[in-house]
Amino acid sequence: GAVVSQHPSWVICKSGTSVKIECRSLDFQATTMFWYRQFPKQSLMLMATSNEGSKATYEQGVEKDKFLINHASLTLSTLTVTSAHPEDSSFYICSARDPGLIPFSEQFFGPGTRLTVL
């Protein structure tokens, strides 16, 4: 089956620093990747849709200057949390669609990255 990886799996950083999270599709090319955020005991919240070679589409209320998304290749999307603050502490999950599958709309999820900002 399609595999999506994330790196790092967890990160602790100081307030004010920037953190980059990578999402990779390992055995397929993903033209579209999605970034989600999950708070404890809550469901996933879509932050943005990342399309290879173009600007990401952010959901309402998500600051695009704070959460920078780059999808420079068909197998890699990155999320950079800039000037992180404690309220950015959360579990960040990416997913990717394999356009080669039928139906291609199935999404495959990464293992998530737990960010703690001190």
Added chain:
Amino acid sequence: KNEVEQSPQNLTAQEGEFITINCSYSVGISALHWLQQHPGGGIVSLFMLSSGKKKHGRLIATINIQEKHSSLHITASHPRDSAVYICAVLGTSGSRLTFGEGTQLTVNP
């Protein structure tokens, strides 16, 4: 009212029991996902279906498009099935998922 509602929110069962988790949605969809999230956080896609029924091992998923309802069944439940099960629907535009709140399943030995 959420667009995707799951029931129950929490479910505790004894090993071997048959389990059903329900999902109702109020919007038009192109497909529905059942996802499993273990305590470590990683999410596994169990099923994606747009009609009828799918079976994989001890797991069965059904969907009734007219009634806007889906069920996930686990036969002969096992402690390793303990996880959060999430229903997510793919809108008719075919792009974004809308998630239910999840069902926390605990299977005791």
